[in-house]
Amino acid sequence: MLRQPGVAVLAATLIAFSILHVGFSDPQIPLKVLGATLLGGIAFILMATANLLAARPRWLEGAFGGLDRMYEVHKYAGTTAGVLALLHFPLSPDAVPEGVDAIHEALVPSAPLGMYAMIFLFLLLALTLNRKIAYHRWRIPHKAMGLVFALVFLHVLMAPVFFYDRYGPSGMILFAAGIIGLLSYLYTLLLMPTVTSRKYVVEAVNKLERSAEIVLAPSAGAMPFRAGQFAFVKFHHAGLSEPHPFTITSAPADAMLRFTVKSLGDWTRRIRKDLTPGTKVDVRGPYGRFDTSRGGDRQIWIAGGIGVAPFLSAVRSLASGDTREIWFFYAVREVADALYLEELRDRLAQMPRMRLILVESRAGDSCTMDLIRAEVDQPLAGYSLYQCGPASLTSDLSKGFRAAGVPGRRIHVEAFEFR
Ligand SMILES: Cc1cc2nc3c(=O)[nH]c(=O)nc-3n(C[C@H](O)[C@H](O)[C@H](O)COP(=O)(O)OP(=O)(O)OC[C@H]3O[C@@H](n4cnc5c(N)ncnc54)[C@H](O)[C@@H]3O)c2cc1C
Structure with missing residues (x-):
C-alpha cells in the first residue's frame, strides 16, 4: 500500500501540514495546545481524504492501485482520524487564556461542536468497525459520517484565533481539505448514484x-x-x-x-x-485494475470458486494469435462447483500455450506452491501472478510467490470485499 503514489501524496500533505503548522505557530501558544491543534488538523485531513476516496473518483484508481485499495486507505484514514481525534481532545484547553478577548471567544461554539462531533464519530466508528453488522444495516449509519465531517469542519472554522491561525499556511490546507471533503460527501450522497x-x-x-x-x-x-x-x-x-x-x-x-x-x-x-x-x-x-492484458508473456492465474469471474472476461476476449504462456489454476470444492468449466476448457484448448488445471479440494488436492511448482516446472520468478479467491488462499500464495522471487508489482490480487 505504501508504494502507491496516492498514499505518498497523502503522507507528503500530512508532513507539509505539520511543518507549516508548527513552523508558523504563534510563539505564545502553549506546547500542549500546539499538539492539540496539530493532531486535530491531521485527523481532519485524514477524514477529508476518507470522504474523497468514498466518492470513488475513477481518476484516482491509478494512484492508489484500484478501488479496493482506495477503500483500504479510506478505512485506515478514517480509523486513524478517530484515534488522533481522541488524543486531540484531552490536550485541548477548556478555557481561553488570560488576555484573550473572552467575550468574543465565548461566543464561538467551537468546543461544543468538536465535542458533539467526537461523540458521533466514535459511535459511528464503533458501528463501522463491527463486522457482525450486516452490510445493508451498516451502510446507512456509515453514510452519516459525512455529517460528522461537516460538524468537524465547523469546529475547525470556528476554533479561537488565539489557538490556531486559520489564515496561515496550515490553516489554508485545512480549509482546502474541508472544501474537498464536504464536496466529496455531497457528490457521493446526491450525484454519484445518477451521474x-x-x-x-x-x-x-x-x-x-x-x-x-x-x-x-x-x-x-x-x-x-x-x-x-x-x-x-x-x-x-x-x-x-x-x-x-x-x-x-x-x-x-x-x-x-x-x-x-x-x-x-x-x-x-x-x-x-x-x-x-x-x-x-x-x-x-x-x-478495477485487474488487467491480465498488461501482465506480460508468462502468467499464472489462480481462481478460487467464484473468483473465476474476472478471468472469464479475459478468456472470452482472447484473440486467436495470442501466444502468451498462461497457467490457469481453478480451485473448487468439487467439479460441480466449477462454473463454466467446459467453456473454459474449450476456449483454452485453442490457445497454444495456455493450460487449465482444475484443483478439487474434495478429491484431496489444494492449490499450494508445491502443486503450482510441480505443474509449471519452471522457476516461478519469471511469471506474473493474478489471483482472485478467498483471502486464506491468496495471501498464502502471495507470500509463496514473493519468496520464489516474484516482485510485488507482478503479484495482483482481486479482493471481493471492500469493508
Ligand atoms: C470488487 C468486487 C467484485 C465482486 N465480484 C463478484 C462476482 O463477480 N461474483 C460474485 O458472486 N460476487 C462478487 N463480489 C462479492 C459480492 O459483491 C458479494 O458477495 C455480495 O455483494 C454479497 O451480498 P449479500 O447481501 O447476498 O451477502 P451478505 O452475506 O449480506 O454479504 C457478504 C459480504 O459481501 C459484502 N457486501 C454485501 N453487500 C455489499 C454491497 N452492497 N457492497 C459491497 N459489498 C457488499 C460485505 O463484505 C459482506 O460482508 C465482488 C465483490 C467485490 C468487492
Whole structure:
C-alpha cells in the first residue's frame, strides 16, 4: 500500500501540514495546545481524504492501485482520524487564556461542536468497525459520517484565533481539505448514484450451481470496460435496489453485459430466486485494475470458486494469435462447483500455450506452491501472478510467490470485499 503514489501524496500533505503548522505557530501558544491543534488538523485531513476516496473518483484508481485499495486507505484514514481525534481532545484547553478577548471567544461554539462531533464519530466508528453488522444495516449509519465531517469542519472554522491561525499556511490546507471533503460527501450522497450510472435491462437470469448468471442489455449507450473490471449493479426491483459490486464476465466486445452472482447472502439468493427479465438496472462503473492484458508473456492465474469471474472476461476476449504462456489454476470444492468449466476448457484448448488445471479440494488436492511448482516446472520468478479467491488462499500464495522471487508489482490480487 505504501508504494502507491496516492498514499505518498497523502503522507507528503500530512508532513507539509505539520511543518507549516508548527513552523508558523504563534510563539505564545502553549506546547500542549500546539499538539492539540496539530493532531486535530491531521485527523481532519485524514477524514477529508476518507470522504474523497468514498466518492470513488475513477481518476484516482491509478494512484492508489484500484478501488479496493482506495477503500483500504479510506478505512485506515478514517480509523486513524478517530484515534488522533481522541488524543486531540484531552490536550485541548477548556478555557481561553488570560488576555484573550473572552467575550468574543465565548461566543464561538467551537468546543461544543468538536465535542458533539467526537461523540458521533466514535459511535459511528464503533458501528463501522463491527463486522457482525450486516452490510445493508451498516451502510446507512456509515453514510452519516459525512455529517460528522461537516460538524468537524465547523469546529475547525470556528476554533479561537488565539489557538490556531486559520489564515496561515496550515490553516489554508485545512480549509482546502474541508472544501474537498464536504464536496466529496455531497457528490457521493446526491450525484454519484445518477451521474456515473448507465441504464440496462435484464435480458436473462440463467440459474447455475448455487449462483446465477445475469445477462443485461443496454437501454442506451453500453458501458465501455476492460476485461477484469467490475461495476456496481442496482436492480429496480423491490428488495434488490441496494447497489452491489460484481465483476463483468462478458468480453468488452460483447453486445450484452454479463455477471455471475454466487448465492452467498440474502441479497444474492434473492437475485437467483426473484429477479426476472425486463427489470431495469443501473450499472455504475467500470472500476478495477485487474488487467491480465498488461501482465506480460508468462502468467499464472489462480481462481478460487467464484473468483473465476474476472478471468472469464479475459478468456472470452482472447484473440486467436495470442501466444502468451498462461497457467490457469481453478480451485473448487468439487467439479460441480466449477462454473463454466467446459467453456473454459474449450476456449483454452485453442490457445497454444495456455493450460487449465482444475484443483478439487474434495478429491484431496489444494492449490499450494508445491502443486503450482510441480505443474509449471519452471522457476516461478519469471511469471506474473493474478489471483482472485478467498483471502486464506491468496495471501498464502502471495507470500509463496514473493519468496520464489516474484516482485510485488507482478503479484495482483482481486479482493471481493471492500469493508
Ligand atoms: C470488487 C468486487 C467484485 C465482486 N465480484 C463478484 C462476482 O463477480 N461474483 C460474485 O458472486 N460476487 C462478487 N463480489 C462479492 C459480492 O459483491 C458479494 O458477495 C455480495 O455483494 C454479497 O451480498 P449479500 O447481501 O447476498 O451477502 P451478505 O452475506 O449480506 O454479504 C457478504 C459480504 O459481501 C459484502 N457486501 C454485501 N453487500 C455489499 C454491497 N452492497 N457492497 C459491497 N459489498 C457488499 C460485505 O463484505 C459482506 O460482508 C465482488 C465483490 C467485490 C468487492
